[in-house]
């Protein structure tokens with residue numbers, strides 16, 4: 001049985017003070033039995049957040065990591081450093097990182113391996129651009145990105161990966177994929193994992209939908225057999241909305 005997971009991706013929003021105010025608002029309210037609630041915050045906010053969520057069921061994630069443990073990589077943060085802070089999750093290969101920071105399928109794979117090396121759970125983002133969808137390439141794009149992300153992982157590691165299927169045209173646009181379309185692609189992604197590792201591993205992998213998920217549409221996605229949660233940007237920033245997302249996922 002897969003435990004649903006709602007992850008808020010705050011992107012480049014919130015100061016430390018704003019993060020702490022958010023946690024004190026949602027504490028005790030963004031907790032639904034059987035739903036894992038994660039906040040993926042900017043690096044600067046992680047130490048304070050890890051401290052603030054102690055004693056709650058909220059978990060903290062980063063939005064990126066470097067694949068090396070340390071070295072001359074100005075401005076980067078490694079898995080060693082995240083683990084040292086007490087961070088549990090890390091988003092890898094978000095489409096904004098692929099588009100603006102030159103992340104490739106190869107670096108995504110290296111980062112997934114680095115996450116496992118340091119005991120972090122990777123939330124691996126995949127998804128097609130609008131022109132790829134219009135050209136009927138959605139599943140092909142997801143196949144290439146999924147296979148690359150999982151390269152070299154053991155079945156035991158693969159089972160722990162969280163995949164976030166985010167059609168790029170649906171991110172921050174208010175144009176969400178229909179629940180049926182999202183299920184179609186996510187069901188296909190699970191078949192891909194079955195092909196790579198077998199049915200038992202594929203049945204354990206959690207696959208989220210992301211792209212304009214809001215409190216008023218989360219339930220439709222959660223009703224789909226292969227959708228195990230959501231990676232949420234805009235609607236995760238306000239405490240009331242975040243609480244409603246968690247409740248809606250129950």
Ligand SMILES: O=C[C@H](O)COP(=O)(O)O
Nearest residue numbers: 009171172211212233234
């Ligand atoms: O990581 C989250 C996604 O980019 C979705 O963002 P959004 O919910 O604002 O569309």
